[in-house]
């Protein structure tokens with residue numbers, strides 16, 4: 001299966017309210033047009049399409065081919081293994097999820113994390129994205145796997161999700177919280193989560209110890225048209241919205257090998273130096289925060 005097998009069918013795209021602001025319209029367009037090899041060729045490895053980064057040590061033996069073409073394929077497979085490992089760590093922090101529960105992936109991209117969540121917990125997984133192309137892609141992927149009754153992606157604004165109050169056992173943002181105001185975002189997660197429910201985010205954030213967003217952080221913002229928040233903003237906005245952190249994990253050391261390998265691959269996008277430099281100078285951090293809805 002490759003990305004070319006997944007052709008958008010506008011007839012099956014859910015009818016839901018469109019983006020709420022001109023900025024969100026721009027972001028919808030960005031993700032509708034996004035087709036970088038670093039995302040698609042990695043997803044082609046096993047049909048789990050992610051738009052996030054990897055964590056964990058490189059398996060050097062797995063990228064040791066002497067032929068250049070073979071090595072390239074091995075590097076792609078290894079980078080993909082690390083991005084799926086990242087999603088596994090996020091899912092680990094959802095804790096026990098019963099099969100009759102509903103989970104919500106806010107900013108779900110092409111749905112890789114949603115499929116992994118369903119495969120792990122057997123439960124219903126609802127995703128929202130601003131991009132009609134992504135929602136379509138994720139739904140077709142779920143259909144191909146025969147899990148489309150349980151895994152569904154919709155076009156909608158994660159600040160105004162189409163879910164009943166207090167009905168969701170767990171929700172997450174995997175590298176999607178830098179597109180929105182955190183108070184608005186956590187108020188909405190807090191609304192949909194049941195009391196005792198679990199929220200998890202993995203995100204890049206700027207480090208208040210550095211002082212202000214560094215030039216590298218500004219470059220990343222410009223590259224992705226996003227607005228990276230500080231670590232302090234995350235913790236404050238959670239505290240203000242009944243989300244009590246149970247784990248705050250600095251994944252920066254764990255993501256460096258992914259970036260170092262990616263920087264030497266044929267899949268470079270030009271943003272690698274900004275990530276590597278800001279992680280190394282301490283101005284930027286890759287963190288996981290898991291919080292309970294109280």
Ligand SMILES: C[S@@+](CC[C@H](N)C(=O)[O-])C[C@H]1O[C@@H](n2cnc3c(N)ncnc32)[C@H](O)[C@@H]1O
Pocket residue numbers: 024027028031049050051052106107108109110111112113128129130131134156157158159173174175176179180
């Ligand atoms: C970097 S991608 C991450 C995708 C996915 N979470 C993953 O790990 O592969 C960012 C995602 O956030 C979504 N997004 C950004 N702002 C959003 C909003 N206001 N409402 C819903 N989705 C949003 C984009 O449409 C895109 O799917």
